[in-house]
Amino acid sequence: MSLQIYIDGQFFNKEDAKISVFDHTLLYGDGVFEGIRVYDGCIFRLGQHLRRLYASARYIMLDVPLSIDELTAATAETVRRNAIRDGYIRLVVTRGAGTLGLAPWLCPRPSIIIIADSIKLYPQEDYDHGLKLVTVPTMRNRNESLNARVKSCNYLNNILAKIEAHNAGCKEALMLDHNGYVVECTGDNIFVIKDGRIRTPPVYLGALQGITRDCVIEIARDKGIPLTEEPFTRFDVFDADEVFLTGTAAEVIPVVEVDKRPIGDGKPGKITHELIAAFRQRTSQDGYQVYR
Ligand code: PXG
Numbered sequence: 001m002s003l004q005i006y007i008d009g010q011f012f013n014k015e016d017a018k019i020s021v022f023d024h025t026l027l028y029g030d031g032v033f034e035g036i037r038v039y040d041g042c043i044f045r046l047g048q049h050l051r052r053l054y055a056s057a058r059y060i061m062l063d064v065p066l067s068i069d070e071l072t073a074a075t076a077e078t079v080r081r082n083a084i085r086d087g088y089i090r091l092v093v094t095r096g097a098g099t100l101g102l103a104p105w106l107c108p109r110p111s112i113i114i115i116a117d118s119i120k121l122y123p124q125e126d127y128d129h130g131l132k133l134v135t136v137p138t139m140r141n142r143n144e145s146l147n148a149r150v151k152s153c154n155y156l157n158n159i160l161a162k163i164e165a166h167n168a169g170c171k172e173a174l175m176l177d178h179n180g181y182v183v184e185c186t187g188d189n190i191f192v193i194k195d196g197r198i199r200t201p202p203v204y205l206g207a208l209q210g211i212t213r214d215c216v217i218e219i220a221r222d223k224g225i226p227l228t229e230e231p232f233t234r235f236d237v238f239d240a241d242e243v244f245l246t247g248t249a250a251e252v253i254p255v256v257e258v259d260k261r262p263i264g265d266g267k268p269g270k271i272t273h274e275l276i277a278a279f280r281q282r283t284s285q286d287g288y289q290v291y292r
Helices: 024-028 046-059 068-081 124-129 156-167 211-223 234-238 270-283
Strands: 004-007 010-013 031-039 042-044 087-094 111-117 131-135 172-176 182-184 189-194 197-200 227-229 242-247 251-258 287-289
Touching: 004 068, 024 087, 031 046, 042 068, 046 068, 046 087, 046 211, 046 287, 068 087, 068 111, 124 251, 131 156, 156 172, 172 234, 182 189, 182 234, 189 211, 189 234, 197 211, 211 227, 211 242, 211 251, 211 270, 234 251, 242 270, 251 270
Parallel strands: 131 172, 131 251, 197 227
Antiparallel strands: 004 010, 004 111, 031 042, 031 087, 042 287, 087 111, 172 182, 189 197, 189 242, 242 251
């Protein structure tokens, strides 16, 4: 059976799931989204993802046409219809169809799209051997222009950085802010560890407040590993004993090289391994159960 896609209360076969070419999410990137994992029939931290989605929508003055309970039910139903036990949900709220002009108030009906599919994982070797990063020239958008906490459908800032990393032979890009502080990667938050202390950039520097990031912060606190959210520079990255990234797609993944400098001994570190194991444990405990 074809993948069943939810659009505005109805399910469509993948081939028939269509949105207007006048939708401002296509014309202008005017919309918000979430990427959510399903682990063993549980939607990981669905409540947190939906709260972030509504916060993003509020920021861009987009009224989500469903209540949070209705959207929870619609998301669970989409997972169920596609019999997904382990997979990936893409939830999009579009601005809706309007005119060929920016004005969002001329788009009367926002649309909700929910796709639940299997997930293409990073290859295991990236977890075993770690990722290589390169610092890219494209800086993170300033919060004063577009607050990075908004998970909007305008990802060109990140996409340009991703292209630059790819051109340099790396899978992820290290992105800085206009002052040279480390902010995040194109689809992952970053953490550095030095002398047993973990640091991650504060979201006010222009990072997304990642759900995986929040989870790792909780794990570190529970384990009694000191962790602070504070600005740092590339010097601190090169000087770190361990570096890792967090994100819905990557989960927790070690970084072993940044700008051709090996991190620590050039191998994934001990604390990173410990956090990966603890995160995997939480994924099976911390979700909305779809199948009861
Ligand atoms: N920073 C940025 C810029 C992101 O886009 C993260 C950090 C990590 O956040 P979470 O909440 O996932 O821990 C993200 C997440 C996709 C996709 O399909 C992108 C993300 C997540 C899931 C899917 O490209 N970005």
